[in-house]
Amino acid sequence: MAETAGGEALLFLTDEQLRKGIEAMFFAYRGFTADPDRILEGMDYGRAHHRAIHFIHRSPGTTVSNLLSILGVTKQSLNRVLRTLIEDGLVRSEKGRVDARERHLYLTExxxxxxxxxxxxxxxxxxxxxxxxxxxxxxxxRQVLEAMMDPEMRRQYNRLKEGG
Amino acid sequence: MAETAGGEALLFLTDEQLRKGIEAMFFAYRGFTADPDRILEGMDYGRAHHRAIHFIHRSPGTTVSNLLSILGVTKQSLNRVLRTLIEDGLVRSEKGRVDARERHLYLTExxxxxxxxxxxxxxxxxxxxxxxxxxxxxxxxRQVLEAMMDPEMRRQYNRLKEGG
DNA sequence: CTTGGAAAGTCAACAAGGCTGACGTAAATT
DNA sequence: AATTTACGTCAGCCTTGTTGACTTTCCAAG
Structure with a gap:
């Protein structure tokens, strides 16, 4: 499987192979989100709520800012989602004790x-x-996915991976 | 790496490992779409246009119905995208010769x-x-992605994979 | 102590891209 | 002749993203 000097074994880098990978990502991501989407439809929630819930669960007490940088959306967009989750009693927001400007987020029961x-x-x-x-x-x-991330996202990913 | 009868080597199926895979998919998909998104922003197009263009290029002469089943959206949604692409001269729509109800789609120059x-x-x-x-x-x-797809999507994926 | 700036939240307006429902037309099928 | 299929379109709705402007709260530096 290792490549030779001539490069004959680099066939996995042909445009055709790359295209297959691209289409595999497309179809697989549909499957990846299908089940949560099905559960959430009918509730007032969507994929954005799922993502917020996932990362709050993953890092209890995380701040809004931190969540923003993980999710890569605007605070207005995130805020709309968080507001409904807090109103509905799924998320608890706690004023920071060391820095009272921050809000620390937790999932409720x-x-x-x-x-x-x-x-x-x-x-x-x-x-x-x-x-x-x-x-x-x-x-x-996992190796290919990690190599596909933007450096900043890879940082976030590894921080989560080890931190947990 | 092979599992034993006792299952001690099934560590790759722990919830922790699965969670890492889930987060890897999330962050990697962002990278996956980032470059085309960047190119399209500023044009009047978005990710939906990219997908249509990709699969028309992939299967020139494909019908609207076929594209619908690949993309998994409603015809109204697809039509909005196709209309702009046709108006802007990126896609050509040709009445079918064997079945004149069908429209066959091609990319223009x-x-x-x-x-x-x-x-x-x-x-x-x-x-x-x-x-x-x-x-x-x-x-x-590629193996993991393929296993992650819904059966119907896997069919589509393999049809494309071989057909091309 | 005052002030500058960061963190958070809010309001308004908008766009992309999903969705449903209803309707129309042309062509194929029965 | 009647029905079904493939496609297009109009209208309206929802989620989730965006910008811009603004306020409140609070820390920290002058």
Missing amino acids: KGLILERELSDAQRARMRAAYRTAGPAAVAGF | KGLILERELSDAQRARMRAAYRTAGPAAVAGF
């Missing part, structure tokens, strides 16, 4: 229940895919 | 130029990621 439901569904699909593909494929999967 | 620009950018990122991760990782990447 109710929030944790929805998070569970969403992530159970998403993990079930991921688990099935992992099991089908096997551990070596999973390692490759 | 102008359409091909934009397609090139978009796919060059997207492939460049994919190529860099592939090169960094190496051929074995790429194989695993």
Whole structure:
């Protein structure tokens, strides 16, 4: 599998192979979001709410600013989502004690229940895919995805990966 | 890496590993779409136009119905996008000769130029990621993605993969 | 102590791109 | 002749993103 000096073994870098990868990302991402989307439709929530819930669960007590930089949206956009989650009692917002300008975000019991439901569904699909593909494929999967990220996003990703 | 009867080597299926995969998908997809998004901003087009252009280029002469089932959106949604692309002379729509109800879609010269620009950018990122991760990782990447798709999407994906 | 600036929140307006429902037309099929 | 299919279109709605302008709160530096 290693490439030779002549480069004959670089066939995995042909435009055709790259196109397959691009289309695989497109179709797979649809599957990736399908289950949570299905759960959320009917509730007043959407994918944006799912993302907020996921990362608050992941880093309890995170600030709004931090969440903004992870999600890469404007504060107005995030605020609309957070407001409904707080109003509905899924998220608790606590004024910072060291810096009272900051708001620290936590999932409530109710929030944790929805998070569970969403992530159970998403993990079930991921688990099935992992099991089908096997551990070596999973390692490759993660390597390629990580290499595909913008440097800033890779930083966020690794911070989460280790921090947790 | 192979699992034993006891299952001790199934560590790659832990919730923690699955969560990492989920977050990797999230951050990587952002990178995946970032370059085309950047190119399209400022033009009157968006990600939906990119997708239509990609699959028309991929299957010249495809019908509207076929495109609908690949993209998984409503005809009203697709039509809005196609209309602007046709008006702007990027896509040509031809009445079917065997079945005159169908419209066969093709990229014009102008359409091909934009397609090139978009796919060059997207492939460049994919190529860099592939090169960094190496051929074995790429194989695993594609395996996991394929396993993650809904069956119907996997059918579409494989039809494209072989048909081209 | 005052003031500058950062963090957070809010209001308003807008755009892209999804969706549903209803309707029309041409062509194929039964 | 009647029905079905493929496509287009109008109207209206929702989510989720955007900018811009503004206020409140608070920390920290002058």
